[in-house]
Amino acid sequence: MTSTPFTLRWGILATGNIAELFSRDLLKDPSIRSVSDVRHVISAIGASSSATKASAFATKIHDGKPHNVTCHGSYSALVADENVDIIYIATPHSHHYQHALLALRAGKHVLCEKPMTINAAQTAHLIQVAKEKGLFLMEAVWTRFFPLSRELNRLLFKEKVLGKISHVTADFGLPFSKADLSHRLLDPKLGGGALLDLGIYSLTWVMMACYADPDNQGEKPSVVGQMLKTKETGVDEFTTISLMFEKSRVSATASCNMTVRSTEDFCRIQGELGDITVQWSPFRPKSFTLEILPEKMQVVGEKKADGEEELAQYKQQPHERIVKEVRKFDIPGDGHGMFYEADACARAIRDGKTEAEICPLGESQLTMEIMDKVREMNGLRYPEELEAVESY
Numbered sequence: 001m002t003s004t005p006f007t008l009r010w011g012i013l014a015t016g017n018i019a020e021l022f023s024r025d026l027l028k029d030p031s032i033r034s035v036s037d038v039r040h041v042i043s044a045i046g047a048s049s050s051a052t053k054a055s056a057f058a059t060k061i062h063d064g065k066p067h068n069v070t071c072h073g074s075y076s077a078l079v080a081d082e083n084v085d086i087i088y089i090a091t092p093h094s095h096h097y098q099h100a101l102l103a104l105r106a107g108k109h110v111l112c113e114k115p116m117t118i119n120a121a122q123t124a125h126l127i128q129v130a131k132e133k134g135l136f137l138m139e140a141v142w143t144r145f146f147p148l149s150r151e152l153n154r155l156l157f158k159e160k161v162l163g164k165i166s167h168v169t170a171d172f173g174l175p176f177s178k179a180d181l182s183h184r185l186l187d188p189k190l191g192g193g194a195l196l197d198l199g200i201y202s203l204t205w206v207m208m209a210c211y212a213d214p215d216n217q218g219e220k221p222s223v224v225g226q227m228l229k230t231k232e233t234g235v236d237e238f239t240t241i242s243l244m245f246e247k248s249r250v251s252a253t254a255s256c257n258m259t260v261r262s263t264e265d266f267c268r269i270q271g272e273l274g275d276i277t278v279q280w281s282p283f284r285p286k287s288f289t290l291e292i293l294p295e296k297m298q299v300v301g302e303k304k305a306d307g308e309e310e311l312a313q314y315k316q317q318p319h320e321r322i323v324k325e326v327r328k329f330d331i332p333g334d335g336h337g338m339f340y341e342a343d344a345c346a347r348a349i350r351d352g353k354t355e356a357e358i359c360p361l362g363e364s365q366l367t368m369e370i371m372d373k374v375r376e377m378n379g380l381r382y383p384e385e386l387e388a389v390e391s392y
Contacts, residue, residue, distance in 0.1 A: 005037055005038050005039045006037065006039070006346055006350040007040070007041055008038065008040050008346040008349060008350075009043040009083055009084055009085045010040060010041065010042050010043060010085070010087075010342075011042075011043060011044045011078050011079070011081060011084035011086070011087045011088070011108070012042060012045045012046065012087075012088050012090065013046050013075055013078055013087050013088060013099055014046075014047075014048070014089070014090040014091045015045065015047050015053060015056075015057035016090060016091075018090045018113060019057070019088070019090035020057070020060065021336045021338060022088055022336075022342075023042060023045075024061055024335075024336070025335050025336050025337070025338040025339040026338075026339065026342055027040075027042065027061065027062070028333050028335055028339060029333070030339070030343070032332045033332045033333065033335070033339060033340075033343075035343055038343055038346035038350065039346075042058075042061075042067075042069055043069065043070065043081065043083045043085075044069060044070040044072060044078055044083065044084050045058050045069055045071050045072065046072040046074065046075045046077065046079075047073060047074075048074070049073065051073035052071075052073070054072055054073065055071040057071075058071055070083065075099060075102060079102055079103045079106035079108055084108060085108070085109060085349065086108060086109035086111060086345060086349065087099075087108045087109070087110050087111070088113075088140075089110065089111070089112040089113055092184055092191070093113065093114070093117070093118065093191050093196060094118065094184075094189070094190040094191040094386055096112050096113065096118075097116075097118060097125075097126065097389075099112075100112045100116070100117075100126050100137075101129065101390065104126065104129045104130055104135055104137070107133065108135070109135050109136040109137070109345070109349055110126075110130070110135065110136070110137050110138070111138050111341070111345050112126075112137070112138070112139055112140060113139075113140045114139050114140055114141050114200050115139070115196050115200050115367075115368065115371070116364055117368065118191050118196070118386055118387055119368060119372050119387055120365060120368035120369045120371075121389045122368075122389050123365050123368045124365060125389050125390065127361050127365065131354065135354060136345065136349050136354050136355065137354065137361060138344075138348075138355060138356050138361070138364075140338075141341075141364075142338050142340065142341045143201065143204055143282070143283055143284070144208065144341075144358050144359050145340035145343075145344055145359070146284075146285065147329045147340075148285050148286060148287070148288060148329040149208060149285070150358075151327070151329070152208070152209075152276065152278075152288060155276070156209065156213070156269070156276075157212070157213055157214055161276075161292075162269065162270070162272070162275070163271045163272035163273040164271055165210070165213065165269060165271045166250060166251070166271060166272065167250070168205070168209045168210055168250070168251075168252040168253075168269050168270070169252070169253045169255075169268050170203075170204075170205035170206055170253070170255070170266065170267040170282070171202060171255045171256065171282075172198045172199065172202045172256045172262055172266060172282040172283075173194075173255075173257040173258070173261055173262045174258060174261055174262075175258065175260055175261060176258040176259075178230065178232055181233060184197075185197055185235075186232060186233045186235060187233065188233055188234065188235055188382050188383065189383055191382055192233065192235040193235035193236040193237075193258075193380065194236050194237060194238065194239055194256040194257050194258045195227075195236050195239045195256060195371055195374065195380075197258075198256040198257070199239055199241070199254065199256035199371065200367065200371070201282040201283055202255060202282065203254045203367050203370060203371070205254070205267045205278070206243060206252045206254045207363055207366075207367065209252070209267075210243070210245055210250050210252050211245075211363065211366070213248065213250075216245060216247075216248045217247070217248075219245050219246070219247045219248060221244055221245045221246075221252070222244045222246065223241060223243055223370050223373050223374065224241070224377070225239060225240065225241040225242070225373065225374030225377050225378065226240050226377075226378065227239045227374070227380065234380075235380065236380055237257060237258055237259060238256075238257040239255065239256050239257070239374065239378075240254075241253065241254045243370070263280075264280050265277040265278070265279060265289075266278065266279070266281075266282050267282070273292055274290070274291050274292035274293050276289065276290050276291070284331075284336070284337055285329075286328060286329050286330065286331070287326060287327060287328045287329065288326075289325075289326045290324045290325045290326075291324060292324050341359070344356045344358060
């Protein structure tokens with residue numbers, strides 16, 4: 001006998017490109033990814049301007065086929081819909097805080113696109129409201145839920161294939177034209193700059209490889225960051241962050257920019273036994289390469305007359321690696337990969353949990369604190385109305 005899968009009813013807040021990708025993934029049959037315990041229904045869609053716009057979006061994601069989606073012409077109407085369990089917030093990150101707060105205050109669970117807010121104080125407020133109301137809240141860091149990411153976690157922390165991790169580097173760069181100053185990445189009024197939009201992915205890989213290590217015991221890193229700002233609008237064009245986990249003796253670098261594309265191997269995790277490199281893209285990775293040190297690499301030393309040891313020589317050069325395995329992970333059903341995080345939301349809500357273990361609120365809070373510190377070090381502050389926190 002097969003048990004009935006838990007059904008999570010979604011409300012989609014906004015009708016842009018990211019909302020379309022997520023919605024199309026929700027509509028795919030869970031069986032394509034071997035999921036049978038949960039399923040998803042899009043119950044309602046909310047547009048900021050008119051129900052007609054929401055209706056056009058519903059027709060688009062259903063490829064013109066008939067549907068039973070309720071279409072609202074305002075976000076307030078959407079969060080008030082009794083047939084909705086959870087709101088997916090897909091507006092620009094400059095508006096995440098106000099829209100997540102709107103949904104939580106209406107008694108809805110929330111999955112909010114990344115970064116969850118503009119600053120750590122806003123994130124803390126959302127977490128407090130969610131906890132007070134007993135509601136599920138999660139930042140939509142979809143990369144954490146990919147099969148590749150879960151396998152990487154297993155190899156690093158259960159099998160410990162690299163032994164003690166010592167150093168991690170992660171970089172995300174994409175070229176964007178600087179001609180259109182109204183583009184959200186260049187506009188300070190929209191929380192523009194590379195850090196919040198792209199740097200959060202670089203930090204995600206650092207967090208997954210360093211902070212998530214059980215041996216780390218929740219140690220927060222010391223942080224130093226530098227920026228090169230755009231001449232046009234003063235938001236960050238290049239940002240590099242150095243993170244030191246002093247107790248666990250791990251160093252990490254997270255960098256981002258909106259001028260040049262990252263190299264193919266955008267992330268490298270180095271340990272005492274070898275390296276793992278993750279291949280492009282930082283947000284939707286589908287392969288990594290595991291390399292191990294030559295098994296019989298030994299130091300050969302000779303004694304000088306005065307008893308001092310000669311410079312160590314190696315039977316094999318220390319930079320050589322043996323490629324042990326390249327692992328590839330396909331995304332089933334021509335999906336984008338966002339259904340993995342949706343499944344996690346459904347299971348958590350089904351089980352009465354208010355956060356997801358793979359993407360805990362504490363890590364979202366810490367990531368925002370790191371980005372706050374880097375912005376403060378470099379004098380990047382957005383307009384007061386964007387940074388403001390409503391009264392508790």
